[in-house]
Amino acid sequence: MPSSWNNRRTFLGAMSTTFLGTLLQQTWPGTSSKSELDTPLPGEMQKGKDYLFEPGLTYFLTAALGPCSRTVVEEISKAMYTMESNPSAKLYGTGEFASLAEKTRESAATLLGCKKDEMVITRSTTDGMNALTQGIRFQPGDRVITTDQEHGGGLLCWKYAERYLGVKLDIIEIPPGENDSTAIIGRIESALTNQTRVISVSHILSSTGLRMPVEIIAEIARSYDILCIVDGAQAVGNIEVNVKAMACHAYATSGHKWLMGSKGTGLLYISDEVNDIIRPMQYEDNRNFYNESIGVGNLPGAIGLGKAIEIALSTGIANIEKHNMELRNRIYNGLLKIDKIKMMSAAPGKLASPLITFQLPDEIDSQEFRMKLAEKYKMMVKSVPQRWMNGIRLSPHIFNTEKEVDKLLEVLRTELN
Numbered sequence: 353m354p355s356s357w358n359n360r361r362t363f364l365g366a367m368s369t370t371f372l373g374t375l376l377q378q379t380w381p382g383t384s385s386k387s388e389l390d391t392p393l394p395g396e397m398q399k400g401k402d403y404l405f406e407p408g409l410t411y412f413l414t415a416a417l418g419p420c421s422r423t424v425v426e427e428i429s430k431a432m433y434t435m436e437s438n439p440s441a442k443l444y445g446t447g448e449f450a451s452l453a454e455k456t457r458e459s460a461a462t463l464l465g466c467k468k469d470e471m472v473i474t475r476s477t478t479d480g481m482n483a484l485t486q487g488i489r490f491q492p493g494d495r496v497i498t499t500d501q502e503h504g505g506g507l508l509c510w511k512y513a514e515r516y517l518g519v520k521l522d523i524i525e526i527p528p529g530e531n532d533s534t535a536i537i538g539r540i541e542s543a544l545t546n547q548t549r550v551i552s553v554s555h556i557l558s559s560t561g562l563r564m565p566v567e568i569i570a571e572i573a574r575s576y577d578i579l580c581i582v583d584g585a586q587a588v589g590n591i592e593v594n595v596k597a598m599a600c601h602a603y604a605t606s607g608h609k610w611l612m613g614s615k616g617t618g619l620l621y622i623s624d625e626v627n628d629i630i631r632p633m634q635y636e637d638n639r640n641f642y643n644e645s646i647g648v649g650n651l652p653g654a655i656g657l658g659k660a661i662e663i664a665l666s667t668g669i670a671n672i673e674k675h676n677m678e679l680r681n682r683i684y685n686g687l688l689k690i691d692k693i694k695m696m697s698a699a700p701g702k703l704a705s706p707l708i709t710f711q712l713p714d715e716i717d718s719q720e721f722r723m724k725l726a727e728k729y730k731m732m733v734k735s736v737p738q739r740w741m742n743g744i745r746l747s748p749h750i751f752n753t754e755k756e757v758d759k760l761l762e763v764l765r766t767e768l769n
């Protein structure tokens with residue numbers, strides 16, 4: 353790194369502190385008073401009033417999109433108002449805003465346990481996965497192992513490689529409801545060939561919330577000199593993630609789900625061990641938020657994401673995970689008492705995550721059921737895509753309460769018994 357960059361960073365860091373201090377004195381349209389901004393962060397995450405939900409809404413849909421807290425919305429608004437006062441000067445001129453986006457990369461690196469240089473701010477998990485695929489110089493006949501439970505955002509990139517780059521896919525089956533990590537590892541091992549270049553799996557399955565044995569999968573990949581790429585859309589901000597301990601080569605995630613950051617943001621880790629093997633065009637110049645190979649990005653979004661990460665770190669991911677798992681296990685135990693449904697997620701224990709899914713009987717359509725809960729009870733849940741099952745997925749997060757879980761269970765009992 354050029355030494356001029358270090359000087360520049362120190363100078364900009366000092367500028368941005370003063371600058372932000374001034375901003376915090378101001379009131380922004382549609383935002384709260386200063387005293388609300390001063391609320392201690394860990395407590396803030398636990399209070400419903402710090403989110404902008406419609407009155408009476410119960411939200412069990414973070415796995416699709418998480419809500420930004422009021423503080424994060426204010427941070428994005430401040431950045432927006434200031435930037436639009438003199439766009440080019442704020443963005444390129446002194447670079448004060450660009451340095452805030454770089455701060456987001458630093459916080460993200462702390463969150464995932466890697467170096468800042470290994471971290472990129474993206475638009476989404478899908479964006480990160482696409483960049484990885486595009487950055488690997490595949491040869492026709494190379495093979496990729498993945499699973500039939502990947503989200504479209506983690507699968508399209510490999511389908512693209514199959515269609516246009518001559519890559520062959522080995523898609524192993526994970527029957528929903530099986531929840532057996534030994535069987536999954538066995539299937540991956542059986543699919544290995546001399547041509548396998550990548551093993552790509554989700555950290556937490558979008559369909560059932562199964563925690564995949566990613567550490568073991570990474571170890572297998574490494575032992576055969578294969579890349580291990582993990583789609584962490586459902587993990588970051590939800591459970592503890594350390595990419596170095598996991599030992600994957602690359603990890604893509606979203607900012608707009610469990611981190612509750614700005615919509616249209618994501619994070620991508622590329623280990624510096626594979627800098628010569630994974631070279632996405634977007635980061636050819638460097639991995640800064642603004643660089644000459646990617647151009648201008650959504651700077652207020654990146655700054656809002658930084659605030660969301662800061663809040664998550666100050667709350668403590670271990671505390672968030674504990675809270676989410678307690679609610680999830682309460683849902684699990686309640687669901688077992690409803691005869692008409694079939695539990696698809698793992699029993700409380702090491703394979704369970706805060707996402708929990710149940711299957712509906714054939715005569716009840718999951719889409720219609722989801723809409724009924726939204727219209728009749730203002731309760732937001734997800735219908736699982738039919739290619740996986742006729743099911744409903746719930747994703748409790750830090751702002752949800754036991755009372756809301758009990759209300760959910762009551763609603764399900766009323767509608768299904």
Ligand SMILES: Cc1ncc(COP(=O)(O)O)c(C=O)c1O
Nearest residue numbers: 476477478503505506558585606
């Ligand atoms: C496992 C998984 N991967 C990828 C995605 C897509 O995320 P994004 O919209 O951030 O690309 C999702 C979204 O639900 C997901 O569950």
